[in-house]
Amino acid sequence: MINQNWILALPEIVLAICAMAILVFGVLWKRSNPSFPCAMLALASLLLAGVLALSAPLGSAYGGLFAVDHFAVFMKLLIVAGAGLSLILSIDYNVQTGIDRFEFPVLILLCTVGMMIMASATNLMSLYIGLELQSLSIYVMASFNRDDLRSSEAGLKYFVLGALASGLLLYGASLAYGFNGSMDFAQLRAGLTSTNPPAGLVIGIVFIVAGLAFKISAVPFHMWTPDVYEGAPTPVTAFMSTAPKVAAIALLLRALEVPFGHLGQSWTQLVVLVSIASMLLGSLAAIGQTSIKRLMAYSSIGHMGYALIGLATNSQAGIQGVLVYMVTYVFMSAGVFACVIAMRRQGLALEKISDLSGLARTDPMLALAFAIFMFSMAGIPPFSGFFGKLYVFYAAVQAGYWTLAVIGVLTSVIGAYYYLRVIKVMYFDDAQPAFDARSPSLSFVAAVGALVTVLFFVFPAPIVNAAQIAASALFG
C-alpha cells in the first residue's frame, strides 16, 4: 500500500519526474533539434499534472508540511493553465529568436513544480523551498536569450534583487519561528492566542509580506518589474506575469490568513498601503510608456494592487474576489502577450506602441483581440476584467474599506486612458506595413484568452463558485 503522503503530492511528483525524463530525452535525442518534441511532451505533462491535481484527494501530508485543500487545487489548476499558455507562446518565438533549446520547457515544468508546492505549502519551510524552486527557474529563463545584453541584464537584475527578497523573507520567517518554536502554520496559529502580538512577531510578518510583495511586484518592491519585463524574452515575460503571480498570491493569502488571520489588525494596514501605492503607481507611471512590454509591466503592478484589495479586507468575500481576479488576469495577460509576440515585421520583433498603428486595417482579427484585452484590463463591462474588479471592490465596500474602493475606481479610470490609447492607435492611426503572418500557436493562445475574457459574463458561475469554495477552505 502506498503511503497517503505520496498520493497527496502526486501531481508535483509526477510533474517533477516528467521534467527529468524530458531532460534526459532532450540530451539523448540527436537526430534533430529536440526542442519541439520536448515542448509537446511538457505540454502533455502539464495536462497530466492538471488532471491529477483535480482528482487528488484532500488532506494534509508530511506531518503538516503540505496540504491539499480546495484552495490549493484551485490555485494549482490556474498555475498549470498559465504555465501551459506561456509554454505554447514560447514554441514559435524561441525558434524565430534562435533560442529554441530543449531546456526551456524543462525549466517551465520545474518552475511549475515549485509553484504547485507554493500553493500547497502549510509550513514556512515548504513555502521557502517552493518559492526558491520557482524563482531560480525564472532567473534562468529571464536570461535565456544569453547573447542579448538586455536579456542577460534582466536575468542578473532579477537574480540579485530576488536573492535580497528571499533574504528578507527568511529573516521574517526566522523571527516567526523564534517566537513560536514551530514553522507549521497551524501551530503558529495555535500559539498566537493573545490578540496583541509582540513587536518581534509583527516585524517578522512585515518581512514575510515584503519578501512576497517583491514576488508579485507590488509597490514599493516593484523596481525590478519594468526592466525585467522589457529585457526578458517575451514568452518569459508572459510566463512571469501569469503563473508565478498566481503562486505568489496564493502563498501570500495562505501565509497571512491561516497563521495570522486572527491578528488582522497588525497586517491589514500594511496590505492596504501596498495596495494603494501599487494601484497609484501602476496607473500613473504607465501613462508615459512607449514600449508595450513596459506598459504591461506597470499594468501588472496595478493589477496586483487591485488583487490585494481583497486580501486587505481579511474576509472570505475578499479572498473570493482575489481568486476571481486572478483567473481573469491570467487569461487576459496571456492573451495580451500572445498579441505582443505577434508584433513582428520582416522577422524583427517590435515592441513600441506606435508600431501598432493602423493594425485594424492590416490585421483586423489581431486588432480585435488586442482591443478586447485592453478593454478588459481597463475594467470595462462586459469583459471579465470588469467582474474581477467588481468582486474585490464589492468585498472592500462590504468590509467598510471605502477609501480602498474609491481609490481603486479612480485609478482604474486613469488606467483606462492608456489602455484606450492603445486601441486608438490601432483603430484610428495611419496604417503601417502589415506584420508577418502570425504562427498558429499565437492565434490559439489569443483565441483562448479572448474567449475566456468575452464569455466570462455568460458563464461566471463555475469560476465564481469554485472561488467561493476555495476561499472557504482558508477560513474553514
Place this chain on the structure above:
Amino acid sequence: MIAAIAFYVFAAVLIGSAALVVSSRNPVHSVLFLILAFFNAAGLFLLAGAEFLAMVLVIVYVGAVAVLFLFVVMMLDVNFDQMREGVQRYAPIGAAVGAVLFLELIVTVAGWQFVPNVTLHLASATPAGVTNTAALGHLIYTDYIFLFQAAGLILLVAMIGAIVLTHRERGASRRQNIGVQQARTMANTLEMMTVAIGAGSRQTGILRPLPPPARPLDDHDDHGHGGHDDGHGHDDHAHAGGH
C-alpha cells in the same frame, strides 16, 4: 570550565576571521580567513554536541567550497579594486539601512517573549537513545523527505541554468572520439610500400600530398565567429563589473 573557555576562543576567532574575510584587501587572504571561520564554526558545533554537522561543515565547506573559491579567485582575473570603487559612495546609505535593521533587531530582542507552550515544539539537539547523526538522518530522510527532494530539484535547476547560460558548442574544436580511435585498423592507417634501394624520398611517392589550399571564405567565417564570441564574453564581463 574548559568547554566555556573553548566556546569563547572559538567564537572570538570566528568573529574576528569573519570580519577579516570582508575587510582584507587580498582576496586570497579573504578565502583563507573564510576557511579559518569554517573551522571555528565546526568547533562550535562540536561543543553543542552536533558532531555530524561539524564534520560536514569541514568536509563540504572547507574541503570543497572554499577550495573552489580559491581556484576562482586565483584563476579569474577579477579586479577587486575596481569592484570596491562604489563602496565609499554607497557606504552612508548602507550604514543607514544597517542601522535601521539593527535598531529593529534591538526592539525585537528587547520585547521578546515566547509562546507559553513553546517548549513542546522545540526539538532537542540530542534526543535520548538516538545518536546525533541518526536523529539528523531521521529528520532529513523521513520527516522532511519531501523538502529534501524538492531541494534536490532546486540544485537540478541550478545545474541546468549553469549549462544553458554558459555552455557553447564549438564546432571547430577537435574532440577525442574514442570509438573512432578504437575502430582504426592497420589497413586504413598504414600503407606498406616497397622502396627501391637508393631512391630518394621524392621519387618513391611516399610523401604526403600537399594540403588543399585554404578556402578563404571558410577561414574568414571561423575567425568572425570566434571574434564574435569573444566580443560577447568581454561585454558580459564588463557589464558584470559595472554592477
